[in-house]
Amino acid sequence: MMPIRYAAFLLVSLALTACSSKPAEEASEKEKAESEIAPPPSPVGEAPATPASQDGASEIPVSIQGRWGLVSADCTSTRGDAKGLLVIAPAKLTFYESVGTLGAVKERTDTRIRASFSFTGEGMEWTREMVLETENGGKSLVRQEFGHDAMPGPLKYARCP
Numbered sequence: 001m002m003p004i005r006y007a008a009f010l011l012v013s014l015a016l017t018a019c020s021s022k023p024a025e026e027a028s029e030k031e032k033a034e035s036e037i038a039p040p041p042s043p044v045g046e047a048p049a050t051p052a053s054q055d056g057a058s059e060i061p062v063s064i065q066g067r068w069g070l071v072s073a074d075c076t077s078t079r080g081d082a083k084g085l086l087v088i089a090p091a092k093l094t095f096y097e098s099v100g101t102l103g104a105v106k107e108r109t110d111t112r113i114r115a116s117f118s119f120t121g122e123g124m125e126w127t128r129e130m131v132l133e134t135e136n137g138g139k140s141l142v143r144q145e146f147g148h149d150a151m152p153g154p155l156k157y158a159r160c161p
Contacts (some may be wrong), residue, residue, distance in 0.1 A: 058102070058105060059090040060102060060115075064088055064112075064113065064141065065088045066088060067086075068086045068087075068088065069157060070086075070157055075160035075161065082096065084096075098122070099120055100118065102117060103118055111133060111134045112133040113133075117129075126149070128147060128149075129146040129147050131146070140158060140159070141158075142155070143155045143156075
């Protein structure tokens with residue numbers, strides 16, 4: 001029997017490299033999430049961290065919302081095989097085979113959020129603390145996981161056109 005940490009790492013790896021096609025139900029959910037995303041504003045500098053009790057503090061900052069790809073083909077694929085595509089809505093992260101719902105927000109600025117996310121995918125459920133932060137004037141996104149079963153090291157995404 002494999003340890004839970006190894007199984008979680010394997011699940012994340014499979015989610016990024018799986019070769020199976022996406023069911024129509026997941027595709028329509030992804031399209032719905034993409035249509036709900038407002039265009040990000042132009043960066044105006046970073047504001048001080050906002051306490052979670054203030055308006056908008058329970059959402060992912062607008063500058064982080066949008067479509068992000070690990071490689072450029074993730075942004076342009078029409079075959080449903082964009083395994084590195086990350087779609088960020090106000091309270092949801094949509095990956096190729098999993099969806100994360102925003103939970104408790106620990107830290108938030110105009111360009112950064114550190115929060116817990118409840119994930120579901122491929123018949124499993126898990127929670128992960130994560131930092132999402134834009135760089136290069138909003139052209140890049142760095143995603144870093146924290147905790148017991150966290151993926152080692154950050155991932156860097158480019159904003160999809």
